[in-house]
Amino acid sequence: MDRPIENYWKARLDHLKEELEANNFEVYVAANGAEAKDIVQNDIIPQLGAKRISWGGSKTATDVGLIQALKADKNLEFLDPFEKGIPLDDSLERRRQAFLADLFITGTNALTETGHLVNLDRTGNRVAAITFGPKTVVILVGRNKIVSDLDEAFLRVKDYAAPLVAMRIKAKTPCVKTSVCEDCKSPDRVCNVWGIVEKSYPKGRIKVVLINQYLGF
Numbered sequence: 236m237d238r239p240i241e242n243y244w245k246a247r248l249d250h251l252k253e254e255l256e257a258n259n260f261e262v263y264v265a266a267n268g269a270e271a272k273d274i275v276q277n278d279i280i281p282q283l284g285a286k287r288i289s290w291g292g293s294k295t296a297t298d299v300g301l302i303q304a305l306k307a308d309k310n311l312e313f314l315d316p317f318e319k320g321i322p323l324d325d326s327l328e329r330r331r332q333a334f335l336a337d338l339f340i341t342g343t344n345a346l347t348e349t350g351h352l353v354n355l356d357r358t359g360n361r362v363a364a365i366t367f368g369p370k371t372v373v374i375l376v377g378r379n380k381i382v383s384d385l386d387e388a389f390l391r392v393k394d395y396a397a398p399l400v401a402m403r404i405k406a407k408t409p410c411v412k413t414s415v416c417e418d419c420k421s422p423d424r425v426c427n428v429w430g431i432v433e434k435s436y437p438k439g440r441i442k443v444v445l446i447n448q449y450l451g452f
Contacts, residue, residue, distance in 0.1 A: 241266075241447060244447050245264075245447055247378070247381065248264050248378065248445045250348075251346070251348065251350065251445060252445060254349055254350035255350040255443055257350065258350045258351075258433060258434040259434045259435040259436065259437075259438040259439065260434075260435045260439070260443050261435075261439040261441070261442040262442070262443050262445065263278075263443070263444045263445070264444075264447070265444055266447050266448075267446065268295075268298060268299030268300070268448055268450055269299065269300075270446075271301070271375055271444045271446045272300055272301045272304065274444055275301055275375075276301070276304060276305075279371075280311075280338065283337065283370075283371055284337075285311075285337035285338040285370075286310075286311060287311075287312045287314065287335070287336045288305055288311055288312070288314070288336055288337065288339075288340065289314040289332070289336040289338075289339055289340075289364075289369070290302060290315070290317075290333075291340070291341030291342070291360065291361035291364060291365075292317050292341070293340065293341045293342035293375060294342065294450075294451040294452055295375045295376070296342060296375055298450050298451060299446075301340065302340070314333055314336060315329065316333060316360070327358070330358065333360070333368070334363070334364055334367075335368070336368075337369070337371065338369060338370070338371050338372075338373065339364045339365070339368070339369035339371070339372045339373070340372075340373045341361055341364070341372070341373075341374060341375075342375050342376065342380075342451050343374050343376055343380055344380070344388075344392045344396045344397075345380055345381075345382050345387075345388035345392055345396070346376050346380050346382070346388075346443075347381075347382055347384055347385060347387075347388055348381065348382070348384070351388075351432065352365070352374065352430075352431070352432040352441075352443075353388040353389070353429075354392075354429070354430045354431075355392045355396070355425075355426055355427075356425075356427060356428040356429075357400075357424070357425040357427055357428075358427070358428070359428035359430075361430075362428055362430025363430075365432060365441065366430060366432060370440075371440055371441075371442065372440065372441045372442065373441075373443075373444065374441060374442070374443045375444050375450070375451075376444065376445050377446050377448055377449050377450030377451050378445070378446065378447055379449040379450070385431070393416045393426065394415070396452045397410065397416060397425055397426050398410035398411070398416060401423070401425050403452075406424075407421060407422075408423050408424060409421070
């Protein structure tokens with residue numbers, strides 16, 4: 236069989252799609268980042284009629300070029316809490332306003348084989364928006380985010396994703412230097428608010444795009 240790695244992951248993603256759908260998520264499977272971007276732009280957004288869109292700072296969403304494309308779309312109002320150069324107070328206010336968006340786009344730190352989304356935030360705006368507020372949420376998930384269970388999810392987030400996020404934003408935390416979570420008390424700590432979503436409520440409000448590619452942290 237050609238492309239065994241891709242086919243292996245395709246089978247796993249198809250199984251995970253079934254688990255997520257049983258948990259009331261709406262699920263799409265994309266072969267790569269470009270296809271995931273196309274699904275959101277040309278399928279999900281037109282179906283929703285979404286006009287006001289915001290996001291949670293997802294590296295996956297920028298890696299596939301989705302955020303850049305939405306910002307350039309003159310038919311959409313894109314609320315960007317992470318626009319470079321804006322004051323912190325403005326950024327926080329935009330995060331609050333994002334709860335009123337038609338569509339909120341983000342990634343996830345981990346996704347269990349039983350279809351549970353696991354996230355850890357600095358301010359909590361992302362986990363809050365996933366659970367309530369925006370009319371619809373789209374979660375972009377690279378295959379590297381898949382873990383067996385909640386224990387593995389917590390381990391992945393604390394020992395891998397969180398230190399990388401701290402490094403990315405140049406936080407003044409021990410893990411930036413050591414790459415190891417030390418449960419620090421730094422004012423810059425990025426590990427403050429956990430969120431676990433077992434099921435989407437209402438059904439289909441959270442839409443998950445599984446991507447057969449390594450993306451994000």
